[in-house]
Amino acid sequence: MPLLVPPAPAPALRSVLTALGSPTAVREDRTPALRVLPGPFTAEAPLPVHILGGIGQPAAAPLSRLAGWRFLIRCGGRSVAVAEARVTADGWAFSRFSEGPYVKSTEQALTQAESLPTAYQPRLLSVPELYMLTLWLHGDTTADPATGGPAAGDLLVPLAPAPPGIAAYRPYRAADLLPVLRVRLTPRQLSGPLLGSPA
Template sequence: MPLHVPPAPAPALRSVLAALGSPTAVREARTPALRAAQGPTTPELPLPVHVLEGLTAPGPATTRLTGWRFLIRCGDRAVAAAETMLTPDGWTFSHFFEGPYVASTELALQQAETLQQPFQPRLLSIPGLYMLALWLHGDTTCDGTEGRPADTDLLVPLAPAPPGIAAHLPHRVADLLPVLALRASRLPLLGSPAA
């Protein structure tokens, strides 16, 4: 079933396009693959980035939207990603980056396309475990900026995943969140890959 990718806010997309068109922004980015790209680069697959909060607290965990992430494609693969953030003036470009989460996100999205149920893809950062997951939300009609993981939603840990958590293996939220909460309660706070 095809994924229902939510549309990014127009100002977020415009800010990424402006940054891609700026030789200074691309040259100063810590992304050798983006600087070395041969041919046009395009932002694709905008995903809302949510941070999971209250994982170890009593009651249901909540999420907070922190930005939109675009995979930057050159040719047939993603070479980098661009992150946007919300400021008092609206959505704006934050930074370019590359690394294992770019390829891992692309792979997880390809795997999700083969599932039988339609989903809305999002990214979920899990602070304390320094973990990022593709969040496959079952409500494909919402705008992607609100909500919390439903028990029947799927989480696909991206590589590198914390020790003992298999990357690219989909888990129901009801099954994975209790495991993550237990693990997070036993570790010192590590931070978030998307805070």
């Protein structure tokens, strides 16, 4: 079934299009591909980016918060970079262009998700403590893309490169993957003193 991609906020898209259209409109340098390729460039596949927090605290439920929107920048039929717009106190502002492995892995995960038998609302879920980014396939396709956290039945698809021991592009149920992430981030609880340490 097709993914039901929510529309990005108009000011977020406008900030990215302005940055694409005018190299002098933003302070940050363009990526190598955006400097070399002649264009035209388009901003496609808008995805809300949520940051996952509280995952390393055993007593608390993991929380996610909207950090911005990410767009695949395409030129000549292929994705060459990503652009991000972030939430500010005044609304939406262009954040940055970037290249790297997450450009292609996002595109690959979206293509893979299109073949799933169930419709999902695609989002991105970032776990900064693990340097991990996942395609979050939210089961409620009518939900506000700016709110909510991963539900137990949602799918999380780690993008490459994924942390060691977690397979990239494999869809995990959130109920299965989140406890694994929690174990990785929770400080080890020692039951007694270490050998050679003061008692």
